[in-house]
Amino acid sequence: MVKPATVSSYLTEAMVREIIDSGIMPEGSIQLICGGVGDLFEHLTEQDVVTFTGSATTGRMLKSHPNILENSIPFNMEADSLNYSILGADVTPDTPEFNLFIKGVAQEMTVKAGQKCTAIRRAIVPRNQVDAVTAALKARLDKAVMGDPAVEGVRMGSLVGTDQCEDVWKSVEALAQTCDVLHGGSRDFEVVGADPEKGAFFPATLLYCDDPFASEVPHSVEAFGPVSTLMPYGDTEEAIELAKLGRGSLVGSLVTADDEEAARIVLGTAAYHGRILVLNSDCAAESTGHGSPLAPLVHGGPGRAGGGEELGGSRAIKHYMQRTAIQGSPTTLTAITRQYTAGSKPIIDLVHPFRKYFEDLQIGETLITHRRTVTEADIVNFGCISGDHFYAHFDEIAAKDSLFGKRVAHGYFVISAAAGMFVDPAPGPVLANYGLENLRFIEPVGIGDTIQVRLTAKQKIYKEKRPEDDKATGVVVWDVEVTNQNDDPVAVYDILTLVERRED
């Protein structure tokens, strides 16, 4: 269920319509509520989750709803954020990083008219760069023509509504108590192609706080529009302290070519931020910039930012799921998870598992191979073909003093010989070995040791057939255990194979 703010409900409705029309969601799985939710919160149960993005005030109200508290209903919140961007002490107007910083701050002010939870609210710069930064930002903001975005040349549109405008004016007035206005901040501004009286326009406004340790306001008042406050720092420690005064933000960024300073500032401020971007001329071309939360990265922040966590790859869906630890015999765990757990009862079939199509392979199906006695000739031959003449395999004197106390077979020989034992050579549904995971050599294999392999189908991963694929396939993960004559494991690992599907 999606519930937008009333003022943005028309836009949300259009977006939800696109989502439904795209067919990516199962029918009936997405619902939109515009306007009040009535007594919806009374009907939530411990199997529901609430995710909220908006003001801290509303968030706190919802989070302390009696039913949310009573039933420990998971509540993920993303609230206010006084994100920082720091200009590194090493950066001067003649280095490429200076322009990256200016561009970033101006962009975060004007994109979506600064109505972004990730926008840079605090631009923290070395005191001796304040004038240069001010001049460059003003020049850039002068070019950010405001008006109807459909009109050629317009770079910034309006706020979401006129109420929002008044909120931002109030915030700017609060900030102006302890900050100077460097740019904008006046109700007298130009609008292109639209009526300034009708549209919710707000001018890009840059403030300056000369003593940012003396006032809490620039670190706590979030003007949710094209508004940012410039503030100076003395040394790196001061920059870190200023960043932390935001008391929890979604994102910080740092523009510097000095990686050691980057390490200090990131380690000093990370505990207060959900994400930190370090920008320099090396990565600028492919960086998505300060303001873009990306799916594989955590989005959310501690404290003022609400304490939530969204995105972060597969972690993103864990907020919506109950995690349960399951205990039982390996065979029971295999039955529950449909994934082989080491120690499960093997399924033995006379047909070699490499002769079976993806559909026909059963989880737990096990091949126990013939055996092979490892000889001195094997070590010599393997060293010659691989070129690996490491002393533990070839130098009887040094090997005696080694961890192993004697010459031993190459680990790579052991896994190569294992493949020689479990592979079925003729063409069949197993098309290729494309990877290997979690290999551990447990015991050395010496001359005269006899090895054997147990290969078990551990997991099957269905792959959607793409137009460019010749054959329909799936991935099969095999658990491999190589043992010696004492039945002790000498090597354990997983291999990944591509296996043909019977159906197309």
Add this chain to the structure above:
Amino acid sequence: MVKPATVSSYLTEAMVREIIDSGIMPEGSIQLICGGVGDLFEHLTEQDVVTFTGSATTGRMLKSHPNILENSIPFNMEADSLNYSILGADVTPDTPEFNLFIKGVAQEMTVKAGQKCTAIRRAIVPRNQVDAVTAALKARLDKAVMGDPAVEGVRMGSLVGTDQCEDVWKSVEALAQTCDVLHGGSRDFEVVGADPEKGAFFPATLLYCDDPFASEVPHSVEAFGPVSTLMPYGDTEEAIELAKLGRGSLVGSLVTADDEEAARIVLGTAAYHGRILVLNSDCAAESTGHGSPLAPLVHGGPGRAGGGEELGGSRAIKHYMQRTAIQGSPTTLTAITRQYTAGSKPIIDLVHPFRKYFEDLQIGETLITHRRTVTEADIVNFGCISGDHFYAHFDEIAAKDSLFGKRVAHGYFVISAAAGMFVDPAPGPVLANYGLENLRFIEPVGIGDTIQVRLTAKQKIYKEKRPEDDKATGVVVWDVEVTNQNDDPVAVYDILTLVERRED
């Protein structure tokens, strides 16, 4: 900071003293508060975390403290829990699982006199086994002699205090409104070696609810003492529905020899539980049982259980830490994390990295090897020594129709030849290759292709020297990339080596 309930503060004080005396905690890092905490909660900041175990009522009060809400202070709660244990439909008194169930229920009632958040409050059994279970449980509880645990033969001690006794009496009275008392439940009981008037003794009490769908009480009233309620089910669906009526518990258990039934019940009830144990005669001997939360497993549960998560291996410490996503150029990320990120600027040294002690190796130090042209003879020889004559390497006709369109070298040959190129043969600080991770074969290597290896020190893990260790060592993880003549990667992986430390 540890703050016990007042009634258990003497015991906690003794435990904390043991912890401090053991020396496992840095000095000053653990503090104990007995009694009230004063205005401590007013002084918490967004950098603190509160973890609470206790009643849902107290938990809700603390969780909704204005400062906790205002600053989004992480609050992990473990509260009430009406844990279930289900006897499988397949289990009859003549199967070993029957006794496992009886033993489990009786044990969870009497160990710590049932004052365990994980105790079995609801024993759910097939209706046709109610009489047999009742008889067996009564026989077992009769043998659970209550009194001074220091006296020979005593199996169950007192509750933590007399107030607790009165609380449990109140809960039992509430349960008795809709349940019959099968055992105990009367203030007339025997105590061995102690004064029943002075000690906080409570008799092991078994109740029976004949229509568990008709009353909410047995699913919501947690009598925090040696108290459990037996209830019957018809079919598996009913057993699942009853388990869910607890509306969120720490743990459920299921005693059955039928793995398919186990799968149905676990999948049906997992969303309401933090942990589920399936017990059968296979795993009973090494199982820690229903009541033991184990460090690698999640401890906590949704809904009534508080919605918290503790333990779960390394996840357990994540509740106490802020997670931050870091973006930047690979070289910057390496400087911040002190772990090599692929794409970082390499550090090249004339000395082979295998000749360097653990301390001397720099993260990012890179060896670029000589090259090797792969020949038909290599494939033939490698097939003969490994025994791997898979058609993709040996059958020109079938190989033409394969994924690769031609005969290709064995993947195991490629990684063996890579080792032959990067290994320095003489004895040195690199003692052994003990594992390999994340191997992916990216491109096939054909006859005539020329391969080369880039080996980079990725991560160093210091190992504490144990008395039995010959040498002081550390683990070095190396990033390995094998490329072909077009500089395309053909295989990428990590290898793990044991490297000697200079210092002892």
